[in-house]
Amino acid sequence: MATTSDLNRVTSIVLRFMRGPILLLIVVYGLGITGMSLIDGHNGRPMSLFHAFYFFTYTATTTGFGEIPGDFTDQQRLWAILCLYMGVVAWLYAIGSIIKLVQNPHFITAVAERRFARTVQTIREPFVIICGFGDTGSLLARGLSDNLMSAVVIDSDPERIKALAMRDYWVKMPGLCGDASVPKHLVDAGIKHPLCRAVVSLIPDEELDLKIAVMTRFLNSKVRIICRATDKQQQEHLSHLQSVSVIDPFELFGVQLRTAVTGPRLHNLSQWLVGAKSVDMDRQTQIPPGNWILCGYGRMGRRLHKYLNSNDVSTVIIDPGLKESKLSSNMIKGHADYDNLLKAGIRDAVGLVAGTDSDSKNLRILLSAGALNPDVYMVVRQNHHENEMVFNAAHVNLTMQPSLLTARTILLKLISPLIAQFLDHLRAQETAVTEQVVERLYQALASHKPHLWTQKLCDSSSFAIQEQLDKGRVLRLEDLIRSPADRSKSLNCLPMVLERGGEAVMMPDLKAQVKPGDLVVFCGDTQSQQLLNANISNPYTMEYLITGLEPPRGYLLNWVWRKWFQPKAKA
Amino acid sequence: MNLEKVIVGFFAILALALNVVFVMGDISNPTHHNVWILTLAILINLIAVGLKLGDRSQLGAILMATGLVSSLLLISARLVWVANADSGDDLSVASEQMVLIVSLAGGALVSNLVSVLTFAADTVISRR
Numbered sequence: 030m031a032t033t034s035d036l037n038r039v040t041s042i043v044l045r046f047m048r049g050p051i052l053l054l055i056v057v058y059g060l061g062i063t064g065m066s067l068i069d070g071h072n073g074r075p076m077s078l079f080h081a082f083y084f085f086t087y088t089a090t091t092t093g094f095g096e097i098p099g100d101f102t103d104q105q106r107l108w109a110i111l112c113l114y115m116g117v118v119a120w121l122y123a124i125g126s127i128i129k130l131v132q133n134p135h136f137i138t139a140v141a142e143r144r145f146a147r148t149v150q151t152i153r154e155p156f157v158i159i160c161g162f163g164d165t166g167s168l169l170a171r172g173l174s175d176n177l178m179s180a181v182v183i184d185s186d187p188e189r190i191k192a193l194a195m196r197d198y199w200v201k202m203p204g205l206c207g208d209a210s211v212p213k214h215l216v217d218a219g220i221k222h223p224l225c226r227a228v229v230s231l232i233p234d235e236e237l238d239l240k241i242a243v244m245t246r247f248l249n250s251k252v253r254i255i256c257r258a259t260d261k262q263q264q265e266h267l268s269h270l271q272s273v274s275v276i277d278p279f280e281l282f283g284v285q286l287r288t289a290v291t292g293p294r295l296h297n298l299s300q301w302l303v304g305a306k307s308v309d310m311d312r313q314t315q316i317p318p319g320n321w322i323l324c325g326y327g328r329m330g331r332r333l334h335k336y337l338n339s340n341d342v343s344t345v346i347i348d349p350g351l352k353e354s355k356l357s358s359n360m361i362k363g364h365a366d367y368d369n370l371l372k373a374g375i376r377d378a379v380g381l382v383a384g385t386d387s388d389s390k391n392l393r394i395l396l397s398a399g400a401l402n403p404d405v406y407m408v409v410r411q412n413h414h415e416n417e418m419v420f421n422a423a424h425v426n427l428t429m430q431p432s433l434l435t436a437r438t439i440l441l442k443l444i445s446p447l448i449a450q451f452l453d454h455l456r457a458q459e460t461a462v463t464e465q466v467v468e469r470l471y472q473a474l475a476s477h478k479p480h481l482w483t484q485k486l487c488d489s490s491s492f493a494i495q496e497q498l499d500k501g502r503v504l505r506l507e508d509l510i511r512s513p514a515d516r517s518k519s520l521n522c523l524p525m526v527l528e529r530g531g532e533a534v535m536m537p538d539l540k541a542q543v544k545p546g547d548l549v550v551f552c553g554d555t556q557s558q559q560l561l562n563a564n565i566s567n568p569y570t571m572e573y574l575i576t577g578l579e580p581p582r583g584y585l586l587n588w589v590w591r592k593w594f595q596p597k598a599k600a
Numbered sequence: 601m602n603l604e605k606v607i608v609g610f611f612a613i614l615a616l617a618l619n620v621v622f623v624m625g626d627i628s629n630p631t632h633h634n635v636w637i638l639t640l641a642i643l644i645n646l647i648a649v650g651l652k653l654g655d656r657s658q659l660g661a662i663l664m665a666t667g668l669v670s671s672l673l674l675i676s677a678r679l680v681w682v683a684n685a686d687s688g689d690d691l692s693v694a695s696e697q698m699v700l701i702v703s704l705a706g707g708a709l710v711s712n713l714v715s716v717l718t719f720a721a722d723t724v725i726s727r728r
């Protein structure tokens with residue numbers, strides 16, 4: 030077990046360091062006590078052993094109560110002087126060793142690792158292991174905390190782990206400073222813990238991400254792995270491992286841009302569902318067909334180019350790194366400055382993507398483009414999360430932040446995997462389907478902030494449903510979302526996905542029957558979640574919601590009611 | 601309006617009222633307290649408990665608890681009365697014993713009060 034080895038390590042370091050001082054203390058104590066209990070006092074007898082120990086204890090620790098139990102003879106005083114010097118020196122040596130030990134960096138690491146492993150062992154809720162606490166990692170941790178899910182963080186940068194300890198999370202987020210690709214650290218982080226739900230690997234070095242994924246598969250064959258990889262070869266390797274989700278920020282970026290260009294309504298919906306601020310469901314900008322200018326042709330630029338091309342959008346690329354030999358008519362070598370933008374035809378272009386990997390360059394491009402053609406649809410890539418305020422102030426049509434996008438996508442996979450499926454489903458459908466969904470959500474929620482939650486039917490918290498089903502009643506989705514105040518009205522929520530036996534139904538019909546073991550993803554406000562939870566755990570409310578009747582609760586009155594008053598039609 | 605609430609409320613409030621009727625008066629004077637009222641209060645309390653049997657809601661639980669407490673205290677008061685009076689003469693209780701009987705009924709009064717307040721509060725905040 031990892032914890033015992035840590036325990037042994039700490040104990041063994043303490044023992045090794047303290048062996049000398051403790052031996053010296055024992056010898057000095059033995060010598061002093063023996064001498065004191067041999068020398069005669071005023072009453073002609075030496076001190077008892079206990080009194081000698083008592084005397085030595087307060088003398089050696091420099092407390093010095095005086096000559097207790099009675100006045101000493103000169104022989105005793107002589108020995109007392111010796112005791113004092115011996116004892117004090119031995120104690121100073123011991124204390125000095127302890128101080129030296131607690132300052133020893135190896136000891137500090139050993140203690141920190143042990144404390145971390147113990148904290149992880151005490152976690153009682155499902156948790157996620159996050160390897161790498163950079164921009165994406167910290168955004169993900171924040172999102173998990175908002176959804177009350179714990180995470181264990183490993184990062185090799187001690188400053189980041191210190192910063193983690195200062196954050197105000199709603200849940201426990203223990204952090205370990207260390208190399209996440211060392212198996213021992215992964216085990217300490219709880220990879221074998223039965224409640225460990227997933228390992229998320231977000232280390233910039235993709236070799237390490239792959240290593241972590243492979244080691245995780247060996248250490249725990251069931252846990253889910255979510256791994257960031259941009260390299261085709263890495264993705265290939267990862268796809269052969271079981272239950273691994275590969276997250277490619279550039280791919281996500283491309284999909285997002287395509288959705289924003291081809292289906293703005295769906296783009297708004299998905300942004301709204303993941304809780305992005307300032308998404309107006311009504312606002313939808315249909316971008317007219319025309320030329321796009323792509324500034325930056327690195328890994329991301331290539332992806333964007335591919336996605337735009339696949340939608341028959343013609344593009345002009347501006348990048349200083351383009352090879353002269355491969356230049357074609359729609360490529361311009363150079364920085365995206367005033368002249369080059371003009372050359373690329375900014376005045377007639379409908380869209381512009383400022384997608385370089387430097388935030389200051391992107392902002393400069395925005396300024397020049399804004400001056401040349403204020404109507405152009407502007408998409409900007411924000412590389413660093415800390416620059417958020419500037420990008421918000423820039424009023425562009427679409428800001429895309431790879432770290433935020435990655436964090437949100439992973440969060441959605443962890444918190445409500447069914448919603449991720451739901452969005453994929455909508456992407457594959459006609460836009461009319463999205464329109465319908467948006468319409469229904471709008472009616473149910475109005476302008477409330479959306480909140481997604483998954484409800485498992487007939488577990489311990491929804492026993493009232495089981496009771497109703499046992500009575501042979503038919504329970505429909507619409508019954509679940511009725512308002513307890515008035516069953517003809519419904520709560521501010523809507524079932525989005527109904528999963529039964531591994532099969533998911535998107536936007537299920539409200540007349541659909543529910544069965545034990547179903548998973549339902551609801552979208553609604555927080556108040557509706559509370560009310561719904563109260564409803565499905567209260568047998569009387571459930572009875573009212575399904576039948577509209579409120580039979581008496583006590584045995585006696587209930588019997589009388591059933592005998593004489595129960596409406597015959599319902600029987 | 602819910603018929604069950606009317607019936608349960610009737611018995612809860614009647615139990616409280618009878619309890620007050622019994623406790624009113626000089627605490628040590630047997631002539632100020634009527635043994636019939638005490639007996640009736642016990643009966644009404646027991647009925648109130650009986651009506652709550654089978655209710656699994658939180659309100660049902662607290663009403664059941666208060667009903668049991670007041671029944672227990674009132675029955676104790678009645679037993680003390682029986683044990684300390686000459687047979688056939690209920691007024692022959694010594695004033696020290698009368699103090700105990702009435703204070704037991706006073707305890708039941710508190711419990712009945714809690715029961716009525718809880719019931720009323722729940723009825724008022726009820727969504728339907």
